[in-house]
Amino acid sequence: MDRSKIPTVPLSSGHHIPLLGLGMSHSGGYSHNALLYALTKCGIRHIDTAKRYGNEVMVGKAICESGVKREELWLTTKLWPGDYGYENAIQSCLDSCKRLGVDYLDLYLMHWPDAHVPGKSAREARAETWQALEELHEKGICRSIGVSNFLIHHLDQLKEDCYVVPHLNQVEYHPFQKPQELVDYCRRNNIVFGGYCPLAKGQALNHPTIQKIAKNYGKTPAQICIRWSIQNGVVTIPKSTKEERIQENCEVFGFVLTDEDVLTLNSLHDGRHVSWDPSNIL
Numbered sequence: 001m002d003r004s005k006i007p008t009v010p011l012s013s014g015h016h017i018p019l020l021g022l023g024m025s026h027s028g029g030y031s032h033n034a035l036l037y038a039l040t041k042c043g044i045r046h047i048d049t050a051k052r053y054g055n056e057v058m059v060g061k062a063i064c065e066s067g068v069k070r071e072e073l074w075l076t077t078k079l080w081p082g083d084y085g086y087e088n089a090i091q092s093c094l095d096s097c098k099r100l101g102v103d104y105l106d107l108y109l110m111h112w113p114d115a116h117v118p119g120k121s122a123r124e125a126r127a128e129t130w131q132a133l134e135e136l137h138e139k140g141i142c143r144s145i146g147v148s149n150f151l152i153h154h155l156d157q158l159k160e161d162c163y164v165v166p167h168l169n170q171v172e173y174h175p176f177q178k179p180q181e182l183v184d185y186c187r188r189n190n191i192v193f194g195g196y197c198p199l200a201k202g203q204a205l206n207h208p209t210i211q212k213i214a215k216n217y218g219k220t221p222a223q224i225c226i227r228w229s230i231q232n233g234v235v236t237i238p239k240s241t242k243e244e245r246i247q248e249n250c251e252v253f254g255f256v257l258t259d260e261d262v263l264t265l266n267s268l269h270d271g272r273h274v275s276w277d278p279s280n281i282l
């Protein structure tokens, strides 16, 4: 697909993130050929990875092999909690840049709200770590900075403790997990809401309502889930290691779900998590 057709969303950093990206993960989540295909044949320009996924070196290699210019790409990676704390966070970011073969990141996220830094509460450790991200942002090494899996109380604390409001919060989001209060909070505070696991790790694909809606549009259940995220204004990063599925997941801009179908999909929320549930993190 023509990449100019992938819309972007403005962040309060002044940068624009493509609404659709390609996810990576650590357990069977990386295929070099599929990433190359996404970059060279599907117009994918937004890649979501993390130190945790263990593939930053390969992602850097794929970017290089694809011939796509750095300035055309949106590259997100994440800081693992084991690397929290001011000094560690700065070093970890520089290490990620080195592995990816880049001199700046488009978006750097604190991966998870729990934080174990000796002698510090989780709140203090998050604040100290966030100050490192503020510094990396100030220096232009991270053009935008954000968090992942943060709930309202984590964001409220960060607001009290630090200066820069996160530019984006990346949270689980699919028809069974639609945390509307958190979405509304983020919007009120100018934090872009990024959604992960848009297909509920595949669980959404055989739900009868989603299958019925898909049939009505002549689309696949995956395309319906991705389109639903996009129509709800949520940045979405479906993961696939298969070329034909990546192609399919990108073909979501030539149709529009009716308001009624969006509401029907909204009503499938049952609170289930297919990834992590951060509600017990103080």
Ligand SMILES: NC(=O)c1ccc[n+]([C@@H]2O[C@H](COP(=O)([O-])OP(=O)(O)OC[C@H]3O[C@@H](n4cnc5c(N)ncnc54)[C@H](OP(=O)(O)O)[C@@H]3O)[C@@H](O)[C@H]2O)c1
Pocket: 022, 023, 024, 025, 029, 048, 049, 111, 148, 149, 170, 171, 195, 196, 197, 198, 199, 200, 201, 202, 205, 220, 222, 223, 237, 238, 239, 240, 241, 242, 245, 246, 248, 249, 275, 276
């Ligand atoms: N910030 C966080 O804490 C966090 C947590 C989890 C995930 N994430 C991010 O979100 C991304 C997506 O999450 P996810 O991979 O867990 O879940 P997902 O995107 O909801 O689902 C991926 C699963 O669906 C399959 N799939 C993809 N497209 C398909 C299609 N068109 N038809 C049928 N099956 C399809 C994939 O298998 P194949 O690969 O075999 O196609 C894979 O098993 C991750 O890659 C990661 O970047 C972030």
